[in-house]
Amino acid sequence: MTTSDQLLGELLIGSRTRSRPETFRAIAAATDEALPVAFSCATAEDVRDACALADAAFDSYRAATPEVRATFLETIAEELEALGDALPERASQESGLTMARLRGERGRTTGQLRMFARLLRAGHCLAARIDPAQPERKPTPRADLRQIRIGVGPIAVFGASNFPLAFSVAGGDTASALAAGCPVVARAHPAHPGTSELAGKAIQRAVARCGLPEGVFSLIGGPEHAIGAALVRDPAIMAVGFTGSRKGGFALSAIAATRPVPIPVYAEMSSINPVYLLPAALSQRADALGAAFVASLSMGTGQFCTSPGLILAIEGDELARFKGAAVEALAGVAPQSMLTASIHAAYDEGVAALEARPGVTVLARGPEAGPHACRSALFAADASIFLNDPVLAHEIFGSSSLILSCPDEAALVEVTRALEGQLTATLHLDEADTALAGRLMPLLERKAGRILANGWPTGVEVCDAMVHGGPFPATSDPRSTSVGTGAIERFLRPVCYQDLPDALLPDGLKAVNPLGLARTVDGAPAH
Amino acid sequence: MTTSDQLLGELLIGSRTRSRPETFRAIAAATDEALPVAFSCATAEDVRDACALADAAFDSYRAATPEVRATFLETIAEELEALGDALPERASQESGLTMARLRGERGRTTGQLRMFARLLRAGHCLAARIDPAQPERKPTPRADLRQIRIGVGPIAVFGASNFPLAFSVAGGDTASALAAGCPVVARAHPAHPGTSELAGKAIQRAVARCGLPEGVFSLIGGPEHAIGAALVRDPAIMAVGFTGSRKGGFALSAIAATRPVPIPVYAEMSSINPVYLLPAALSQRADALGAAFVASLSMGTGQFCTSPGLILAIEGDELARFKGAAVEALAGVAPQSMLTASIHAAYDEGVAALEARPGVTVLARGPEAGPHACRSALFAADASIFLNDPVLAHEIFGSSSLILSCPDEAALVEVTRALEGQLTATLHLDEADTALAGRLMPLLERKAGRILANGWPTGVEVCDAMVHGGPFPATSDPRSTSVGTGAIERFLRPVCYQDLPDALLPDGLKAVNPLGLARTVDGAPAH
Incomplete structure (x- = not known):
């Protein structure tokens, strides 16, 4: 079959x-041809x-x-x-x-x-809470109050x-x-x-x-x-x-x-997921960072919400080395088709718009390829250009990224303050970078849902501690x-039950705890 | 002083x-006179x-x-x-x-x-969560992921x-x-x-x-x-x-x-806080319920978000007895001034508007009194009138309430379905009312933030299990x-930290747990 x-x-x-x-x-992304089966509208x-x-x-x-x-x-x-x-x-x-x-x-x-x-x-997720009645309390008795969360x-x-x-x-x-x-x-x-x-x-x-x-x-x-x-x-x-x-x-x-x-x-x-190359880390491993950056950027043709669309570093020889390594790595990336024709068109438009901005330099483009293949793009600009041109902060969905040169730490901080809300922010750092990273952390906590060190934002672990979210406009609800x-x-909301007979309580709140839920009593864990 | x-x-x-x-x-509510001290705008x-x-x-x-x-x-x-x-x-x-x-x-x-x-x-409220790194995991290692909530x-x-x-x-x-x-x-x-x-x-x-x-x-x-x-x-x-x-x-x-x-x-x-007088409870204690209702309604001159603005019961002699007891109790309520002149004016407008609706009967009004004293008001109507006239469901902030007669249980359920979101819903019930209450419960859980039995919604306990909230328009956010x-x-939002050096983590997530927070590790409680 x-x-x-x-x-x-x-x-x-x-x-x-x-x-x-x-x-x-459906249109096959790779060939632009209609696939079998007509789907009802x-x-x-x-x-x-x-x-x-x-x-x-x-x-x-x-x-x-x-x-x-x-x-x-x-x-x-x-x-x-x-x-x-x-x-x-x-x-x-x-x-x-x-x-x-x-x-x-x-x-x-x-x-x-x-x-x-x-x-x-x-x-635990239903947050069952019980505050038992206090009939003897003065001046007024307390009712029996129970809370659980429902859809x-x-x-x-x-x-x-x-x-x-x-x-x-x-x-x-x-x-x-x-x-x-x-x-x-x-x-x-x-x-x-x-x-x-x-x-x-x-x-x-x-x-x-x-x-x-x-x-x-x-x-x-x-x-x-x-x-x-x-x-x-x-x-x-x-x-x-x-x-x-x-x-x-x-x-x-x-x-x-x-x-x-x-x-x-x-x-x-949308999110451009800023990645900071702090000075000590950059001086230690500019080449490796450049190659790893392109690997993250080209993963899934950059079609990730967490694709690294903005690199920030202090200008100098090390940053030049990083750029060189990234350009070299980009040449080795095989072009792949994008998800849809319209995503590809939006990508090309976004890249063209960025290329046209004053002060923005094209560092490298990937090779031309099939109908909807993504031509990767690496851009460079100075921090001052970024601060004065909001277009540079727009997400380009696909394998495009902008490398920002900052004259000094103050400029790095200033650009950070100007950023919109993000899904992620990443710090590449060595121990000698701790002071600068500590300066950036409070800003990044206000800007991003997830902060990474010495990794790349693509790859979102599905676990208890993950936050895939962040301040507007990364998401509509940073909570x-x-x-x-x-x-x-x-998708949950709390409901409170006051003095309800046991028969009418949801099972999660009944006296014998038939669901065996983790519950709190007067705020303290109890079973 | x-x-x-x-x-x-x-x-x-x-x-x-x-x-x-x-x-x-400031204007003294009781006397309508300006109080000492001019306040800066x-x-x-x-x-x-x-x-x-x-x-x-x-x-x-x-x-x-x-x-x-x-x-x-x-x-x-x-x-x-x-x-x-x-x-x-x-x-x-x-x-x-x-x-x-x-x-x-x-x-x-x-x-x-x-x-x-x-x-x-x-x-507990900071919800610190730690998912430790799993460097040996296949096919990809897991990073160290930590989450805490910040303002x-x-x-x-x-x-x-x-x-x-x-x-x-x-x-x-x-x-x-x-x-x-x-x-x-x-x-x-x-x-x-x-x-x-x-x-x-x-x-x-x-x-x-x-x-x-x-x-x-x-x-x-x-x-x-x-x-x-x-x-x-x-x-x-x-x-x-x-x-x-x-x-x-x-x-x-x-x-x-x-x-x-x-x-x-x-x-x-806004909320009208429906109160249900179920048949067995009503037949057992119509008089006591009438008196208790007026005590709740007139508390603070009805100027509570949870004031009982709507009473629902099945029509009959018992409901008539309840009404009689309520009317009698209302006559004994001393008028008190309302919070402000504009609240008093809005109250009078609301009462006049309700009184003018076809099918709405005035059961009782409190006595006339000082400049901004609230003249309590008790109204009655049939369920069918309520279902066809949205004005009857408007909150009147103050000591006014509408008693709805329902021909049968089906009408009680139908009115319940038609209600807007509420802060509270109250059931007066005896054991024989359990089946009807059970029918109402799923509807009320969708309509209200707090469900009470055999009590009155005024009086909001400050505790762990309380919900003072509810579906729109009771509040703007039922969660x-x-x-x-x-x-x-x-006022909290989660932030995730991936592979951050301990020195850069918030104290609540550092390895030695300097704040002694309750934390979870891989989803299970740990200290």
């Missing part, structure tokens, strides 16, 4: 599939039906025990694995990413589903083009929303509808296998923005997870903020992370 | 005081200066240990207590609330400052008129923001500028006594909305705490959402609470 045999181009509305006369096709009715089912499923799904939800997440992981190579193959055709990368990304996808299953079983409601998840598995239909937003007890209506990214259908049907099968209400998951798609807008406007939707462009994130945020009932949008948008266990927080 | 001797009508900009030629006066320059100082203080204040911040909060509590009766006396003059109530509110205010001090010392930045706090101590300058928003490591610029409510100055100077003295940077606290005031708008627009401000009207909350939210860098607004706005330890969450 080939991948295409499994694809029918259908929308998934709860447990049903639905086809529509208006269709679109969702209508307003499809959005409405999916959201109504999600709303109908919410109360029963959120009442499911953490164990049931954990098993469901694991079942999704199993169903994804059961697809075998069909899933990464189709994803590779649609995205142009390599099979090796996509097999790895599948592991990350199933890994994060299982991480949330473990998190649910540990039970906020159905979630709209927008798949990202650059992670067709780990940040798409069955990706981190979906996993964390389902873990929180929230049904999901996923909007397939039009660049990988086949991958989306495969992943969506895997979730649909998992819903059925686990005996959950069908509205727990639906999948809609189509190339038009109107579908996504209708989804965010639907009154049943209570929060939005989005990874994509700043323009897209702003548009969804504006829609969400002007609903009769405004809802939060967790949009991860959150979209990777790691903390991602579940986005 | 009298209260007025201590008042100079000054703005507090960091450690300085500042006076402006344009002034305004803040200018745009004052806002700018206060915010600049807050921004300058932020890095050093957030780096202060939890112990230092805890001691600071306790010092504020001491300084408030050292004011003796001067504070509740001025507050009573300005607000018309009784000395007994305001002495109690002072206890609540100092109590919540000390609660956050205890919370900081317990150390989001300077906070704008808007004092509420109805809690001149506990929800104003030194109230819950200020306490939780300072606990989170965020400087505060407080905007004094123009209805109690003298109370605000006394509380503000107490905080100013505490800043000095604790040797903290002066920008940790500033106080601005004036009757114009423009001052508040300028504060929310200031680029240094990173979040807003507000308790007040829906109109005010919407206005601040709109300003915050359209800044170049949008920021969260935690606005607690949060403005009362209880959870209130600190609003």
Whole structure:
């Protein structure tokens, strides 16, 4: 059986599939050719039906025990694995990413589903708190007060083009929303509808296998923005997870903020991820840093939210050496096709715009190649130019980076102050750089969600301590992370129960603790 | 020394005081007369200066240990207590609330400052998480990843008129923001500028006594909305705490959402706090419930966010008995002046508007009284009228409530579905009501932040499990609470540190755990 045999181009509305006369096709990133299977374009009715089912499923799904939800997440992981190579193959055709990368990304996808299953079983994430009654307290008795966190409601998840598995239909937003007890209506990214259908049907099968209400998951798609807008406007939707462009994130945020009932949008948008080469580190290993920088920059053709788009260092021979090493390394990078024609066009536009700015020098360009291959680009400029031209701070999604020369430490600090919010900031440093790094740290803590030393920002570990988020405009909400266990927080809200009879309390708060949750009593841990 | 001797009508900009030629006066709620002391109206320059100082203080204040911040909060509590009766006396003059109530509110205010001090010392709230490096992991090693939460930045706090101590300058928003490591610029409510100055100077003295940077606290005031708008627009401000009207909350939210860098607004706005009298409970104790309802409704002249503005029950003799008891109780309620002339005018307008709606009956009005005394109002209507007329669901701030007769359980459920988001929902029930209550619970969990049984929503315990919040439009952010330890969450954001040398890590994440924080390692508790 080939991948295409499994694809029918259908929308998934709860447990049903639905086809529509208006269709679109996926375009192979590498060849610019239409791939097999015509995919249905969702209508307003499809959005409405999916959201109504999600709303109908919410109360029963959120009442499911953490164990049931954990098993469901694991079942999704199993169903994804059961697809075998069909899933990464189709994803590779649609995205142009390599099979090796996509097999790895599948592991990350199933890994994060299982991480949330473990998190649910540990039970801390529901934050059950009990303040027992104090009937004898003077002057007034205290009531029995109990708090637990419940899902906020159905979630709209927008798949990202650059992670067709780990940040798409069955990706981190979906996993964390389902873990929180929230049904999901996923909007397939039009660049990988086949991958989306495969992943969506895997979730649909998992819903059925686990005996959950069908509205727990639906999948809609189509190339038009109107579908996504209708989804965010639907009154049943209570929060939005989005990874994509700043323009897209702003548009969804504006829609969400002007609903009769405004809802939060967790949009991860854009970041240039400044990398600092501090003097001692640079003098010790300029060549190695140059090569490692290009390896990080060209990973996935630079199509990572955390791609190093800005290098900062104090001018001098060492920086020149770094540049030389980077230029040399860039010449050895084989061009690869970008995810979509429009991403490629935006990349070329961004590079052309940067090239045209006064004071910006082209250090190197990668070779010309196929229709949508990314011509890598390395630029250089002085700090003073950067400070006076906001265009230099714009993200260029793809394998392009700007190396900034600062005359002195003061300029390095000044540029740092001028930066927008970022997902990451990286320091390359040796012990002799500690004082300067210490000066930068308070600034970077205010600017970035993650601060790295002597590494590269690409590669986002899925774990408890990760923050993949950061101050605006890196994301729309710096209080959150979209990777790691903390991602579940986005989709929970606390509810307090005062003097409720045990029979009416949620299981997590009942006297005998039937779920065996970790709970606190008067603020102190207790079981 | 009298209260007025201590008042100079000054703005507090960091450690300085500042006076402006344009002034305004507080109006005594009980007599409608201007009180002593002319208060300076803040200018745009004052806002700018206060915010600049807050921004300058932020890095050093957030780096202060939890112990230092805890001691600071306790010092504020001491300084408030050292004011003796001067504070509740001025507050009573300005607000018309009784000395007994305001002495109690002072206890609540100092109590919540000390609660956050205890919370900081317990150390859980910073959520320190460590995922140690796994250099041997295949296929790729894992970096050392550490996460802690830091303050989001300077906070704008808007004092509420109805809690001149506990929800104003030194109230819950200020306490939780300072606990989170965020400087505060407080905007004094123009209805109690003298109370605000006394509380503000107490905080100013505490800043000095604790040797903290002066920008940790500033106080601005004036009757114009423009001052508040300028504060929310200031680029240094990173979040807003507000308790007040829906109109005010919407206005601040709109300003915050359209800044170049949008920021969260935690606005607690309006709620009618539905109270359900379920059949068995009603048949057992209709008279007692009627009397208790009026006691809750008339507490503080109904000027509580959690005042019971809507009663729901199934029609019949028992409901008639409840109404009779409530009407009788209302006749015994002595009229009291409302907080301000404008609140009183809005109350009268709201009552007149409700009275004019077709199908709405006046059950009882309280007696006429002084210039701004609240004439209590009890209304009745059928469920069908409520479902078709949104005006009936509007909050009337003050001692007014609407009793809804539902023909059957289905109507009770239907009205519940139609409700907007609420701070609270209350069930009066006996064991025989459990099935109906069980049907209502999932709906109420989606509508309210706190669900009570056999009590009244007025009276908000300050504790670990409290949720004083709820779905829109009760608040602008149902993921949060403005009362209880959870209130600190609003002003924290996570930052992740990857492979940072120990010297550059925040103390809370250093290897030897110098702060002795509760931390998790790979998700499991560890010290």
